[in-house]
Amino acid sequence: MVKSAPSPIASRKPSKVEGIKENSNFLREPVATEILQDTTHFTENAVQLLKFHGSYQQDNRDNRTKGQEKDYQFMLRTKNPGGLVPPQLYLALDKIADEYGNHTLRATTRQGFQLHGILKKNLKSAIATIVNNLGSTLGACGDINRNVMAPPAPFKNRPEYQYAWEYAQNIADLLSAQTGAYYEIWLDGEKAISAEEDPEVKAARQRNGNGTIIHDNEEPIYGTHYMPRKFKICVTVPGDNSVDLYSQDLTLVVITNKKKQLEGFNIFAGGGLGRTHGKEETFARLADPIGYVAKDDVYNVVKAIVATQRDYGDRTDRRHARLKYLIHDWGVDKFRTQVEEYFGKAIEAFKPLPEFKYHDFLGWNEQGDGKLFLGISIDNGRVKDEGSFQLKTALREIVEQFNLPIRLTSNQNVIFYDIEPDSKEAIQDILSRHGVGDEPSKIEPLVRYAMACPALPTCGLAITESERAIPGILERIRTLLDKLGLQKEHFVVRMTGCPNGCARPYLAELAFVGSAPESYQLWLGGSPNQTRLAQPYIEKLHHNDLESFLEPIFVYFKKSRKSKESFGDFCDRVGFDAIREFAASYEPQTANGANKSRHRVNLKEEVYSKLKEVAESQGKPMTQLVTEALEVYFQNLS
Ligand code: SRM
Ligand code: SF4
Numbered sequence: 103m104v105k106s107a108p109s110p111i112a113s114r115k116p117s118k119v120e121g122i123k124e125n126s127n128f129l130r131e132p133v134a135t136e137i138l139q140d141t142t143h144f145t146e147n148a149v150q151l152l153k154f155h156g157s158y159q160q161d162n163r164d165n166r167t168k169g170q171e172k173d174y175q176f177m178l179r180t181k182n183p184g185g186l187v188p189p190q191l192y193l194a195l196d197k198i199a200d201e202y203g204n205h206t207l208r209a210t211t212r213q214g215f216q217l218h219g220i221l222k223k224n225l226k227s228a229i230a231t232i233v234n235n236l237g238s239t240l241g242a243c244g245d246i247n248r249n250v251m252a253p254p255a256p257f258k259n260r261p262e263y264q265y266a267w268e269y270a271q272n273i274a275d276l277l278s279a280q281t282g283a284y285y286e287i288w289l290d291g292e293k294a295i296s297a298e299e300d301p302e303v304k305a306a307r308q309r310n311g312n313g314t315i316i317h318d319n320e321e322p323i324y325g326t327h328y329m330p331r332k333f334k335i336c337v338t339v340p341g342d343n344s345v346d347l348y349s350q351d352l353t354l355v356v357i358t359n360k361k362k363q364l365e366g367f368n369i370f371a372g373g374g375l376g377r378t379h380g381k382e383e384t385f386a387r388l389a390d391p392i393g394y395v396a397k398d399d400v401y402n403v404v405k406a407i408v409a410t411q412r413d414y415g416d417r418t419d420r421r422h423a424r425l426k427y428l429i430h431d432w433g434v435d436k437f438r439t440q441v442e443e444y445f446g447k448a449i450e451a452f453k454p455l456p457e458f459k460y461h462d463f464l465g466w467n468e469q470g471d472g473k474l475f476l477g478i479s480i481d482n483g484r485v486k487d488e489g490s491f492q493l494k495t496a497l498r499e500i501v502e503q504f505n506l507p508i509r510l511t512s513n514q515n516v517i518f519y520d521i522e523p524d525s526k527e528a529i530q531d532i533l534s535r536h537g538v539g540d541e542p543s544k545i546e547p548l549v550r551y552a553m554a555c556p557a558l559p560t561c562g563l564a565i566t567e568s569e570r571a572i573p574g575i576l577e578r579i580r581t582l583l584d585k586l587g588l589q590k591e592h593f594v595v596r597m598t599g600c601p602n603g604c605a606r607p608y609l610a611e612l613a614f615v616g617s618a619p620e621s622y623q624l625w626l627g628g629s630p631n632q633t634r635l636a637q638p639y640i641e642k643l644h645h646n647d648l649e650s651f652l653e654p655i656f657v658y659f660k661k662s663r664k665s666k667e668s669f670g671d672f673c674d675r676v677g678f679d680a681i682r683e684f685a686a687s688y689e690p691q692t693a694n695g696a697n698k699s700r701h702r703v704n705l706k707e708e709v710y711s712k713l714k715e716v717a718e719s720q721g722k723p724m725t726q727l728v729t730e731a732l733e734v735y736f737q738n739l740s
């Protein structure tokens with residue numbers, strides 16, 4: 103049953119980016135020509151291709167001035183399967199940030215690092231330095247397999263964690279771009295020395311399973327047009343959701359036997375979070391269980407899933423191009439049947455799994471072989487020096503002195519591992535000298551579990567602030583919780599500057615998604631372990647109204663929660679109608695918990711009913727609505 107792959111371009115008109123890829127000679131032009139030109143920025147076609155090389159053209163939006171050229175700069179993103187950053191690479195990145203960048207490094211939500219603020223004239227040196235120091239940016243962005251995630255915990259006595267690392271690396275290698283463009287452009291054609299690829303992976307890449315390969319092509323797996331859109335994979339172990347497994351295009355879960363030997367992998371597919379406000383046809387979606395394959399088949403099944411998306415994914419509308427839409431439109435059964443056609447055999451039944459829990463692996467831990475690992479929390483992933491808080495210097499000194507490898511976490515933190523126990527004190531000393539804590543219980547838990555995307559000033563798609571706004575928002579939420587007698591309460595808060603979902607807000611218990619200047623769409627009801635989708639509660643909440651809006655919801659939670667029920671679970675259980683109804687008739691409390699005295703005004707029945715209806719639909723207290731309306735009325739009078 104050998105099937106030749108259908109044309110990757112559907113009969114409808116392909117999107118513009120498909121043409122750019124087709125004419126690029128496998129990601130070479132026009133980047134190769136334009137990098138040699140003495141300009142501050144690239145043309146639009148080159149910008150699209152540059153993404154495949156791991157770079158985004160951006161401008162500092164704080165510096166935009168009417169009539170003047172934008173303050174062009176470049177973001178570089180590294181690809182680190184399983185979050186691995188060797189010490190040599192870390193030191194190189196730290197140096198590039200100072201020499202060419204904005205003096206910060208940013209740990210991302212997919213276990214990579216980003217550098218911001220690099221000028222075009224320095225881009226080539228920056229990329230070459232990364233590659234010559236065991237790193238890569240190839241395929242960190244663009245329509246291709248992105249960084250493959252895995253739980254960052256270095257448990258040496260739990261083989262399933264080691265398998266997750268091994269297969270994250272091998273699948274990253276399997277699906278890496280084969281074009282020579284990267285080395286030609288950034289390293290003048292010299293191939294850098296990199297770790298030897300597993301021969302099994304090399305063979306698997308070339309193996310033709312029923313049309314998974316495009317013959318006589320520089321890119322045997324991707325072909326001339328690469329993927330219709332970005333493609334995201336993680337490998338995890340049963341019960342460990344430190345990787346947000348439901349948000350990925352493809353998730354593999356390591357399955358071992360009683361002797362802890364690798365047997366195979368459970369497969370989930372079709373997760374994805376990006377959406378657009380006001381466009382119902384775009385949505386966040388959780389991955390579905392697809393089935394199980396034995397370990398010897400894993401590369402073939404990964405290729406079969408990639409080929410299915412490559413050949414049937416929508417190449418005409420980039421808003422509908424992710425695998426999640428194909429699975430949504432087809433249904434899981436049709437998708438599985440198509441994958442089986444490329445795979446050449448049946449996918450077995452999904453194996454039972456325990457409940458998935460979120461772990462952040464912070465603080466000092468035994469790694470199971472006598473050595474230690476240390477997870478350090480980084481607020482929103484931003485590694486910087488600021489006043490007496492010298493995180494960047496501290497991390498650099500640790501790497502310089504102890505030559506430790508790093509695993510980046512999917513929660514924008516870092517883990518140092520393979521630490522000799524007798525180095526612990528000296529590492530603690532470096533951290534404390536630079537004002538950095540190593541004790542997770544001392545971190546405000548709202549901050550510990552929160553994430554925000556970069557947004558302004560670097561992200562061209564940001565509608566609102568995110569990374570710069572979240573510290574203030576979390577502080578205000580903490581103050582409010584304390585005022586309401588919820589001092590011990592905390593939950594997962596995530597924020598993004600637009601609906602693309604880079605900090606995975608739709609899996610949080612409380613999420614802020616930029617929807618208009620200074621305003622956020624609010625999502626409620628995700629679970630503490632990110633196993634359920636949250637739902638949008640209000641479209642636009644101005645950040646000034648945060649306290650008055652959240653107070654009734656928190657009070658309702660306090661009054662009606664079940665014992666130990668988390669905030670997200672509570673919102674999901676009681677439902678938005680009940681929350682809105684409670685909020686609509688809520689009277690704000692004073693600091694001592696008593697209701698503030700209010701003046702009463704009588705309203706006509708129909709006005710009252712209308713007011714109640716609007717208050718419920720907006721989830722705002724009636725008093726707040728009336729106050730807002732009257733304020734506008736009085737303003738108009740004066
Ligand atoms: Fe993202 C685009 C930052 C993880 C969904 N993302 C962007 C860009 C490149 C903006 C742009 O296109 O111009 C952002 C650069 C901002 C800046 O100034 O640096 C950006 N995304 C990030 C990072 C750095 C956020 C962070 O806080 O760490 C993450 C980098 C991860 C990495 O190392 O590879 C990042 N982005 C994600 C995730 C989460 C994940 O992958 O686990 C998502 C949601 C999951 C998903 O893909 O479904 C995500 N980013 C998007 C989307 C929407 C995709 C979609 O399907 O609609 C865009 C926009 C696009 O692709 O058109 C986007
Ligand atoms: Fe930019 Fe939006 Fe992603 Fe935030 S969520 S980094 S604003 S694309």
